[in-house]
Amino acid sequence: MPTYWLVLSLLVLAAVGYVLGRNRALQTAGGDTRALHSLPNYYGLNVALTSLVPALGVLIVWMLVQPVFVDSRVSTLIPDSAVPEDATLDLVMSDVRRVADGLDEAVEQGALTPSEARQLDAEATDIRARLGEVGVALGSDVRPEVLRAAQRYRQLTSVGKTAMSIVVAVLALGGLAWSYSQTHKDFRARNVVEKGVLALLVVAASLAILTTIGIVFSMFFETINFFGLHSWKDFFFGSTWAPNFRGDSELSILPLLWGTLYISFVALLVSVPIGLFAAIYLSEYANGATRSFAKPLLEILAGIPTIVYGLFALLTVGPMLADVFAKGGLLGVEWMTGATSVVTAGVVMGIMLIPFVSSLSDDIINAVPQSMRDGSLGLGATQSETVRQVVLPAALPGIVGAILLAASRAIGETMIVVMGAGAIAKFSLNPLESMTTITTRIVSQLTGDTDFASPETLVAFALGLTLFVLTLGLNVLALYIVRKYREQYE
Amino acid sequence: MTDISHQSAPQSRHAGSLLQKDSRTVRRNRAEARFKIYGIFAIAVGMLMLAVLVYNIVTRGVGAYSQTFITLDVELLESKLDKNGNRNLEEIKKVTTFGYAPLIKNAFEKKVEELGIKTPLKPKDQAAILSKSAEAQLRDFVIANPDKIGETIEFRFLANSRVDGYMKGRVTRESIANDKSISVEQLDLVDQLHKAGVLNKTFNIDFITGADASDQRPEAAGMGVSMIGSLFMMLVVLALALPIGVAASIYLEEFAPRNWLTDIIEVNISNLAAVPSIVFGILGLAVFINYMHLPMSAPLVGGLVLTLMTLPTIIISTRASLKSVPPSIRDAALGVGASKMQAVFHHVLPLAAPGILTGTIIGLAQALGETAPLLLIGMVGFIASNAPDSIASGLLSPNSAMPAQIYEWAKRADPAFYERAWGGIIILLVFLVTMNTVAVILRRRFERRW
Numbered sequence: 001m002p003t004y005w006l007v008l009s010l011l012v013l014a015a016v017g018y019v020l021g022r023n024r025a026l027q028t029a030g031g032d033t034r035a036l037h038s039l040p041n042y043y044g045l046n047v048a049l050t051s052l053v054p055a056l057g058v059l060i061v062w063m064l065v066q067p068v069f070v071d072s073r074v075s076t077l078i079p080d081s082a083v084p085e086d087a088t089l090d091l092v093m094s095d096v097r098r099v100a101d102g103l104d105e106a107v108e109q110g111a112l113t114p115s116e117a118r119q120l121d122a123e124a125t126d127i128r129a130r131l132g133e134v135g136v137a138l139g140s141d142v143r144p145e146v147l148r149a150a151q152r153y154r155q156l157t158s159v160g161k162t163a164m165s166i167v168v169a170v171l172a173l174g175g176l177a178w179s180y181s182q183t184h185k186d187f188r189a190r191n192v193v194e195k196g197v198l199a200l201l202v203v204a205a206s207l208a209i210l211t212t213i214g215i216v217f218s219m220f221f222e223t224i225n226f227f228g229l230h231s232w233k234d235f236f237f238g239s240t241w242a243p244n245f246r247g248d249s250e251l252s253i254l255p256l257l258w259g260t261l262y263i264s265f266v267a268l269l270v271s272v273p274i275g276l277f278a279a280i281y282l283s284e285y286a287n288g289a290t291r292s293f294a295k296p297l298l299e300i301l302a303g304i305p306t307i308v309y310g311l312f313a314l315l316t317v318g319p320m321l322a323d324v325f326a327k328g329g330l331l332g333v334e335w336m337t338g339a340t341s342v343v344t345a346g347v348v349m350g351i352m353l354i355p356f357v358s359s360l361s362d363d364i365i366n367a368v369p370q371s372m373r374d375g376s377l378g379l380g381a382t383q384s385e386t387v388r389q390v391v392l393p394a395a396l397p398g399i400v401g402a403i404l405l406a407a408s409r410a411i412g413e414t415m416i417v418v419m420g421a422g423a424i425a426k427f428s429l430n431p432l433e434s435m436t437t438i439t440t441r442i443v444s445q446l447t448g449d450t451d452f453a454s455p456e457t458l459v460a461f462a463l464g465l466t467l468f469v470l471t472l473g474l475n476v477l478a479l480y481i482v483r484k485y486r487e488q489y490e
Numbered sequence: 491m492t493d494i495s496h497q498s499a500p501q502s503r504h505a506g507s508l509l510q511k512d513s514r515t516v517r518r519n520r521a522e523a524r525f526k527i528y529g530i531f532a533i534a535v536g537m538l539m540l541a542v543l544v545y546n547i548v549t550r551g552v553g554a555y556s557q558t559f560i561t562l563d564v565e566l567l568e569s570k571l572d573k574n575g576n577r578n579l580e581e582i583k584k585v586t587t588f589g590y591a592p593l594i595k596n597a598f599e600k601k602v603e604e605l606g607i608k609t610p611l612k613p614k615d616q617a618a619i620l621s622k623s624a625e626a627q628l629r630d631f632v633i634a635n636p637d638k639i640g641e642t643i644e645f646r647f648l649a650n651s652r653v654d655g656y657m658k659g660r661v662t663r664e665s666i667a668n669d670k671s672i673s674v675e676q677l678d679l680v681d682q683l684h685k686a687g688v689l690n691k692t693f694n695i696d697f698i699t700g701a702d703a704s705d706q707r708p709e710a711a712g713m714g715v716s717m718i719g720s721l722f723m724m725l726v727v728l729a730l731a732l733p734i735g736v737a738a739s740i741y742l743e744e745f746a747p748r749n750w751l752t753d754i755i756e757v758n759i760s761n762l763a764a765v766p767s768i769v770f771g772i773l774g775l776a777v778f779i780n781y782m783h784l785p786m787s788a789p790l791v792g793g794l795v796l797t798l799m800t801l802p803t804i805i806i807s808t809r810a811s812l813k814s815v816p817p818s819i820r821d822a823a824l825g826v827g828a829s830k831m832q833a834v835f836h837h838v839l840p841l842a843a844p845g846i847l848t849g850t851i852i853g854l855a856q857a858l859g860e861t862a863p864l865l866l867i868g869m870v871g872f873i874a875s876n877a878p879d880s881i882a883s884g885l886l887s888p889n890s891a892m893p894a895q896i897y898e899w900a901k902r903a904d905p906a907f908y909e910r911a912w913g914g915i916i917i918l919l920v921f922l923v924t925m926n927t928v929a930v931i932l933r934r935r936f937e938r939r940w
Binding site (some may be wrong): 274419 | 502518519521522524525528529530532533535536537539540543546547550661731734735738739741742745746754755758759760761762764765766767768769770771772773775776777780781783798801802805829830831855858859860861862864865868870878882894895896900908910911912917918919922926
């Protein structure tokens with residue numbers, strides 16, 4: 001992999017630059033560091049950073065842009081007639097890439113010489129078989145125009161790689177030479193280096209924004225593609241979720257949303273009372289020892305990975321519920337058909353959420369001023385009356401915020417529902433039936449062989465975007481409420 | 491004064507002794523006691539759940555650490571393995587695992603005869619209580635030591651997962667009524683072999699160090715390779731999230747001017763921390779795999795996705811520890827002539843380092859247990875059978891990760907895999923507990939209160 005070597009040589013060059021710059025600065029000062037404008041290390045750093053940072057930046061940008069550029073140039077080579085009826089240009093392009101990668105692989109393993117690979121003829125040789133020999137499996141026979149495109153793809157990619165190496169090397173050496181020539185005892189090296197470092201810090205901080213933009217855009221464009229293939233009315237207002245990989249599927253979010261909200265509701269039904277009472281006891285009644293013992297133990301529940309809860313739902317809680325409610329169970333009723341159900345996932349998720357509710361509420365109850373409690377107790381109220389009639393009403397907005405945060409966690413939770421909730425999308429009120437959620441469907445539509453041209457795959461992006469908007473909205477609302485509440489008592 | 495207050499003291503509405511509580515007070519006190527019990531009950535339920543969870547994991551997972559082995563003396567017949575007798579490795583390799591089956595069958599027959607066990611089973615069915623991996627184990631040994639051909643060597647073979655289940659009490663004579671892969675006669679044989687000391691349950695190091703195995707051989711599956719996958723992912727996360735997170739926090743905490751752009755970045759980071767992890771998986775699939783064509787299932791991609799997910803956690807904790815360094819330190823540095831950058835990098839950052847380290851470890855622990863995004867970038871459904879041989883292949887060749895491996899086992903149909911899944915969780919939790927303990931110790935030891 002030449003990119004590794006490129007990066008490695010850049011680093012070596014920077015290290016060399018550091019030594020050179022430092023030495024030159026000392027030389028111009030006649031070995032007397034007091035004559036320098038900055039500390040000697042800054043001269044070295046200046047040379048190292050000037051040669052490394054621009055080159056590395058160009059390298060990263062180049063690697064991001066080149067695939068798009070090559071794709072757009074190559075795809076013009078494929079005439080519309082070459083795209084089969086049941087496929088799209090994207091699909092043909094992925095064939096092209098696979099053939100190109102296969103040829104590269106074959107050259108690397110020595111099954112083909114580079115010139116042979118360039119002169120292959122789709123009519124004369126069976127390329128599929130030859131690539132099969134080196135372990136590259138192709139789905140179908142290679143058509144001439146695909147091969148031509150693949151050859152063009154290889155050519156452009158290798159030209160791009162070479163050009164990239166040259167540009168990066170020139171930049172690095174140029175930066176080194178330029179900053180080296182500037183190095184002099186009166187050069188304000190520290191100021192320059194600090195400006196450069198500050199710029200790097202800004203870049204790091206804006207990465208958070210880039211991530212958000214990446215999330216929104218990656219889902220937004222695919223969602224638009226999806227609505228080009230599938231009617232948005234059916235997605236938002238339809239009533240059936242029935243993906244069918246032969247096409248003509250009904251993809252409506254409503255049954256999934258119902259399952260999601262139902263499971264989240266059950267989870268909150270478990271976690272809110274337990275979490276809230278635990279928080280009240282810990283903040284109002286418990287002494288220091290109990291508090292420092294019970295609080296961390298409860299918080300362990302929040303640190304356990306969700307896969308553990310998922311397994312617990314699938315293998316312990318589900319079968320236990322089935323022993324009671326399913327056919328031949330303890331109650332002699334047949335309310336459950338399998339181990340997966342709304343209750344299975346909901347209860348387990350509720351356990352996971354207990355510490356979320358309890359520690360957030362704990363903070364909020366502690367923020368209620370002591371004077372309010374003292375006033376109430378002074379008037380003769382018992383402690384529980386104080387909690388119920390004074391502390392809780394005062395803390396209510398904050399507690400609502402905490403519950404909303406827990407709800408947003410519940411809606412976005414994946415592993416527990418994937419393993420515990422089931423796969424049937426339906427509107428039903430029976431909590432012992434299995435139902436499915438938005439997150440489970442995202443997982444099932446995007447795992448395995450995915451074809452990014454079919455609505456059945458693209459729907460996952462629309463679901464993801466809905467989920468993102470939903471949880472983001474809940475979070476913003478919750479944080480707003482909590483902040484407003486804090487201000488009230490500050 | 492006293493007289494007046496005494497006279498005008500309000501009369502209690504309920505006449506009677508202070509020592510005898512009236513019915514309303516009794517009711518209120520009862521309500522108080524009830525309320526307190528609700529609180530204790532809630533905490534008890536929370537703890538109980540924790541206890542149940544831990545009990546469940548330990549009791550169901552501990553079985554994965556012991557495995558049933560059968561000791562046999564196998565004669566490596568030259569006539570079967572190396573017909574020409576020239577010990578040519580290429581020719582020895584031509585003998586497939588099927589060619590080794592008769593050797594094991596003979597060894598088994600001999601062992602049973604030697605012990606004087608009477609069984610109605612044919613030798614082929616007797617040998618069926620061994621794992622399907624036995625032939626491969628024998629073949630690997632012969633290829634590694636071709637000079638041993640012709641000798642008789644003692645081997646420890648894995649028993650079949652049903653036999654193992656029988657030894658652990660998961661499989662009983664009643665439960666195998668409809669099971670074609672094992673019969674009651676075979677279980678009788680197992681009992682006799684056990685009594686003779688040939689078949690034993692011992693500690694199974696292969697579960698910790700070994701690779702995953704196919705659906706047919708739950709007894710041979712291990713966590714080792716997926717642990718390496720997780721390790722590489724964590725390396726990527728550490729190498730990217732720590733520097734980027736620290737740089738971002740330093741900018742936001744020490745240099746950023748208070749303007750709308752900074753506000754947007756701050757709101758953004760706090761919201762990113764609450765985005766469901768699966769959304770990061772979608773991002774990874776769309777950007778790293780579809781757009782940048784990085785390989786599916788590669789730990790590098792998993793690491794990148796988890797980096798984006800952990801960044802907000804690290805930024806938030808780093809900012810908190812930078813904030814806790816008192817301004818007097820900065821002022822002192824500036825006062826003796828340091829630039830702002832020098833004050834931050836030479837004085838504030840070293841003082842905040844323990845807090846940053848603690849936050850990073852906790853972020854890494856979170857990333858280690860995360861599963862959902864890994865499902866979308868293809869780290870599940872993949873049998874990680876070989877350990878990577880170099881750093882580049884560790885990063886780029888397909889692998890699994892610990893939580894993804896556990897999910898994979900939980901999905902399979904054979905209950906023998908469930909035991910492995912619970913066992914895998916024990917390993918995962920050991921890692922998490924260790925990391926969190928280290929974080930707590932670091933905090934206790936180096937935290938300074940100013």
